[in-house]
Amino acid sequence: MKTIATPSPIAAKKLCADANYGSVSEVSPGIIVVLAENPKDYTGPGTNTYIVGDEQVWIIDPGPSCDQHVCAVMAAVGERAVAGILVTHTHMDHSPGAAPLKQLTGAKTYGFGALSAEVMALTDEEVDVDFVPDLALSDGQTLGDGAWQITALHTPGHFPNHMCYRLENKGMIFSGDHVMGWSTTAIIPPLGNLKEYLEGLDKLARYPTSAMLPSHGPVIESPAKRISDVRDHRMARHKQVEACVRRGVRAPSAIVEEIYTDLTPLLIEAAKGCVEAHLEMLFGDSVHEQPARNDFVPTGAASSFA
């Protein structure tokens, strides 16, 4: 199958070796990134917090709530007013920093919205249950104006309340965890959904985009190609899962053993989740005969995902 970067200890290690935590770097005029020191298999070197604008700035993805990171973000903001704090989604590596940054800047927080307690009870993923945005955004809603006008794009699939943010006048998209350059994205049912994920890729592909700025890893310089590669990769995996099912290999753990290599224990759990997402799409589409219920061994959600 076509080779594409997937979460791997080697990729994460290399990115971490090059990481410069707490440093401030300009990725494009008016767009600064501060890297949080929260490296894991699924976050690469850590979370990118972006500071966007000139006299007035937006903070996109506050990251973890740790003093070192919050201080680095505040230093990068400097004396400038903060227009708002935007959250891509409520995994623990993205939204907890919103609370201290709100306290320090007085800015309002924005995001798709919190999940209900019933929905959050369905998963073991590391979810920020405390984050509730001051202003809940809907798909297509715009914020600000002029050069730094932002459009919120609802892109579930990795997580139900995931938003990407498009800088309208610069043709750039803050892609959160939906599209990353260093790795593919974990899609773990029941909150992850492969069909929605693919629809989100199609949605992003409709915009002319000069660069994507993900919440982990480096800037994506060729967004259209990356979206196409990620889609191809998912469809190739789908075929592999389908082939396993046809041969009677139906337990997610057995399918993972057949089609994935070089995974750490955490990533094995992530891979099981992805296989479940493919099975869900396969049988949800009613293309194939569903296996007997006791042939399908649910593994439960993995412990945590970026």
Ligand SMILES: [Zn+2]
């Ligand atoms: Zn995430």
